[in-house]
Amino acid sequence: MNPATKQILVIGGGISGLSAAVDLARLGLAVILVEHSASLGGHAAHLSCKAADRCVACGACMVEEKIREADTHDAVQIFLNTRIEKIDRHNRFDVTLNQNGQCRHVSVDAVLLATGFTPFHPVNKPYGYGRFENVMTNLELDQMMRRNGAIKRPSDDEFPGNMAFIQCVGSRDSSLGHLWCSKICCGAALRMARCIQHRQPEVKATFFYIDVQNFGKNFQTYYADAQQKVQLIRSIPADVLKTADDRLKLSYFDPDTHAYQESVFDMVILSIGLMPSESTRDLAAMLNIDMAGYSFEQKSALLRPPDGVFIAGTALEPMGIAESTLSAGKAAGDIFHYLKNHDTDIR
Amino acid sequence: MTERTLLLGNGPLASGIAKTLLSGNIPVMLATPDTAISVSIDTLVPLFETCTETRVTHCTGSAGNFQVVLSGPHGFTSLPFTSIVIAEDAVHSPLFSSYRLSPCPAVLSLSEIRNLLRESSHTSKKNGQEAAKVHETKPCLQPPAPCPLNTLSAGKTAVFIVGLAAESYPHLLETAMDICLMLRSTGMNTMILTRNLKVGASGMEALYRQTREAGVAYVKFSDALPSFHQEPAGNVCISFVDEITQLPFTIDADLTVVDEAVSPSPYVKDLSRILYLDTDTSGFLQSDNIHRLSVFTNRKGILAAGASRGVLSPSAQQSEIQATAVTLLSLIKGTLTTPGIKAEIRTGACVRCLTCFRLCPYHAIILNAKPFVISDACERCGMCAAECPAKAIRIEDLRTQTISERLKPIPIQGGGAASFPFLVAFCCSRSAGRAKELATASGSNLPQRMTIIEVPCSGAISVEHIMAAFKLQADGVLVFTCHEGNCHSEKGNILAARRTAHLKTVLKQIGIDPNRLVLKTLAANMAAEFVETACAFEKQIADAGPIKN
Structure with missing residues (x-):
């Protein structure tokens, strides 16, 4: 195989797509990277650094490096604001790209879906999201920190005195049929709580959870630190109500006293789950992949896609930044192996 | 391509990496301290060579040009390699003593019962009985027959301790859940005692629900842990107060299964010293630094995969096969080389204080008659130049x-x-x-x-x-x-x-x-x-x- 004659379409410019594009380019393959939004980086590009006095290996800064690597590599061609209009499978894939209404045809030897996840929309949960300004998702909290370098209450721009972090909003929820753990939220919320406390030492943080999941290499150290500095309550609150003085009242079953309990907070942060994305379904349909039963509950048909189609990152299942880069590396290896054994040059 | 990659390991991961590299026409020598090669590759493949009872004892040079001293049954040999991939297994140590339990037929480690059930299911398959499909890493869901243990029969109670003394890992919980399902199907009572249920892995929440429906009981602890009393016969009496109901419980466990701590092997620890590799706090061959993701170490040309770099589930290790091969291939193609002007030690000015040698995080400075910078391994961090007391080192543009x-x-x-x-x-x-x-x-x-x-x-x-x-x-x-x-x-x-x-x-x-x-x-x-x-x-x-x- 002459790698330079091979072209791969990577759909999705998030951490997995970027990472795979760079890995493929380094193997000498030509890459077309398509991103439907106006910028690269996906969800990770909106996350904030969670370092307290030292790096806590959240990985959020990695996306900047990946963007630079993809941007500066000659073999990676990037199309922003671009959607996939049509994919025709002959021996190769004939793909119609639509960039802001302008269509363009490309022919590729393999397709990688790195279409990511959709964040759970918590509007139907009894936590007042969308009604109370100071109830935010973890993603919105990260964006606020990234933009302003500090956390303030959206309703009055005041610094919060205490904050509640509610885990498993939309994950591990049999009433919604979401039988999966989103994996990244425990680490993200506890790191974020400690990061905020480092910058705003007056903040008291309370973490409502079912089970604390492992994160990172030094999980024990981070967890021990969180146990010291964050109030950990093994309970999922029943509801959130606004008080007369614009604070938020949480009611929950307190595992220590075995009684109904109410606590008042300045801000409530919902750790929303990772959900399968519509783009994955739409693109899979174009590629004639049977998507019946596609969910994060079990590894689905997506793990055995048709020849020439590959999948990486959170399109497969919930995973963090580190695991996404690994997943991208695996996909790049699979693609390289496939191209070596499938001569698609002959049409 | 004339030069080889040295692959250290002897498990499924090493096997996968060897196959992938060989299929890319990259010659591989696999070396292991084990006495037999368990890697299932036709050793007649001309590019593949194996050596048993062999350890790395010394290594000089750098990426593309390592010279490794191997000590084997026939003495020492020094061989050149382009790169080194470490894919050693981790050590699983049962936490019996954390619960003051003594191992006996009624108190087993998670690995022991898994291996026992796997053996018995293999035996039942050989006996011509209808057997469920045997998965590589999971025990099959076939009741073990003939049962090797009298503790495994209908009506008996098996208690699994996972993550009580120390936080555990999803893949250990998954093993416990799989075994519980199997034991339930033989009519046994099964119970899992844990602190945090580690369902943060592929399909685990669904598996958890499945085990609940099958009647596996779970008790979670936050602060107070259960007390264990081991009878002279070996069986264990477990008492605790359930945190939700506040009711006291006493369980007579016919079988108690204890989870394990996962740590790097002594050989991996030796390798970190011999190869100058940074480790994390547990001693795995990768510091807790996001720049080492996924399989990089601090040294160019030396990769650490799977259980050599941290605690990873068997399925996660499978993903590392291709990722490692991709990284290695890029290394060999030279597309991972840091461009720019590299550090240079000026002859005459150097007083051989070895500050640079000790400082260089990439081990890019070697000692011949005098310290010398290996240009390809230099990442231009400039630490040596900034710290050199004799000002003998420079990076021109810095x-x-x-x-x-x-x-x-x-x-x-x-x-x-x-x-x-x-x-x-x-x-x-x-x-x-x-x-x-x-x-x-x-x-x-x-x-x-x-x-x-x-x-x-x-x-x-x-x-x-x-x-x-x-x-x-x-x-x-x-x-x-x-x-x-x-x-x-x-x-x-x-x-x-x-x-x-x-x-x-x-x-x-x-x-x-x-x-x-x-x-x-x-x-x-x-x-x-x-x-x-x-x-x-x-x-x-x-x-x-x-x-x-």
Whole structure:
């Protein structure tokens, strides 16, 4: 195989797509990277650094490096604001790209879906999201920190005195049929709580959870630190109500006293789950992949896609930044192996 | 291609990596301290060679050109390799003593019962009975028959302890759940005792629900742990107060299964020393530094995969096969080489104090008759040049002289008040450099006269660089480094902080306010903080006025 004659379409410019594009380019393959939004980086590009006095290996800064690597590599061609209009499978894939209404045809030897996840929309949960300004998702909290370098209450721009972090909003929820753990939220919320406390030492943080999941290499150290500095309550609150003085009242079953309990907070942060994305379904349909039963509950048909189609990152299942880069590396290896054994040059 | 890759390991991961590399026509030598090769590859493949009872005892050279001394049953051999891949298994140690239990037929480790059930299911298959399909890593869901243990029969109770003494891992819980399902199908009572149910892995929440429906009981603990009393016969009596119902329970366990701690093998620990590899706090061959993801170590050309680099589930290790092969292939193709001018030790000036040899995080400096920089392994962090007491090392474009030329104040029309203050910001190009770029892209206003000097690593910012800035009329100097634990060169930021602290005392002695030199740690995505720091510094210096001589 002459790698330079091979072209791969990577759909999705998030951490997995970027990472795979760079890995493929380094193997000498030509890459077309398509991103439907106006910028690269996906969800990770909106996350904030969670370092307290030292790096806590959240990985959020990695996306900047990946963007630079993809941007500066000659073999990676990037199309922003671009959607996939049509994919025709002959021996190769004939793909119609639509960039802001302008269509363009490309022919590729393999397709990688790195279409990511959709964040759970918590509007139907009894936590007042969308009604109370100071109830935010973890993603919105990260964006606020990234933009302003500090956390303030959206309703009055005041610094919060205490904050509640509610885990498993939309994950591990049999009433919604979401039988999966989103994996990244425990680490993200506890790191974020400690990061905020480092910058705003007056903040008291309370973490409502079912089970604390492992994160990172030094999980024990981070967890021990969180146990010291964050109030950990093994309970999922029943509801959130606004008080007369614009604070938020949480009611929950307190595992220590075995009684109904109410606590008042300045801000409530919902750790929303990772959900399968519509783009994955739409693109899979174009590629004639049977998507019946596609969910994060079990590894689905997506793990055995048709020849020439590959999948990486959170399109497969919930995973963090580190695991996404690994997943991208695996996909790049699979693609390289496939191209070596499938001569698609002959049409 | 004439040279080989040395692959250390003898498990499924090593096997997968060997196959993938061989299919890419990369010659592989697999070496293991084990007495037999369990890797299932036709050893007649001309590119594949194996050696048993063999350990790495010494290694010199660098990526593309390692010279490795192997000690085997026939003595020592020194062989050349282009790269080294470490894919050793981790050690699983049962936590019996954490619960004051003694191992016996009624008290087994998770690995022991898994292996027992796997053997018995293999036996039942051989006996011609209808057997469920045997998965590579999971025991099959076939009741073990004939049962090797009298504790495994209908009506008996098996209790699994997972993550009580120490936090456990999803893949150990998964093993416990799989075994519980199997035992339930034989009519046994099963129970899992844990603190945090580790369902943060593929399909685990669904498996948890499945086991619940099958009647596996779970008891979770937060603070008080159960007490274990082992009878002389070996069986264990477990008592606890359930946290939800507040009711006391006593369980007579016919079988108690204890989970395991996962740690690197003694050989892996030896390898970290022999190969100069950084480790994490548990001793795995990768520091807790995001720049090492996925399978990089601090040394170019040496990769650590799977259970050599951390605790990974068997399925996660499978993903590492292709990822490792991709990284290795890129290494061999030379597409991972750091471009730019590399460190150089000037003959004659070096006094052989070995500071550079000890400092280099990439082990790019070797000792021949005198220290020598391996150009390909040098990542341009500049630590050696900044720290060399004899000033014998230089990286041409990072020399004080070169940097000084870029330190000339930006001329401002009219001069006077508008030209003050003149600030210099030294930025690590991986972090603050990117943050500055993000800030500029989003239209943020930076101080009018701030000269930004990007360096490959803050470890390159020497005392001379900072003093040169002051000599060239800088009113204040900012040093931006990565957060501790995030430095690509591991300790460049720590050295920069040390130098800055030292210089502050010097500034004080020569009558300059030490607050004119400020160090700030920053990540690549902290554009807001970059602007905030720079602007606050500009205001601080403006308020303080020019340096008085």
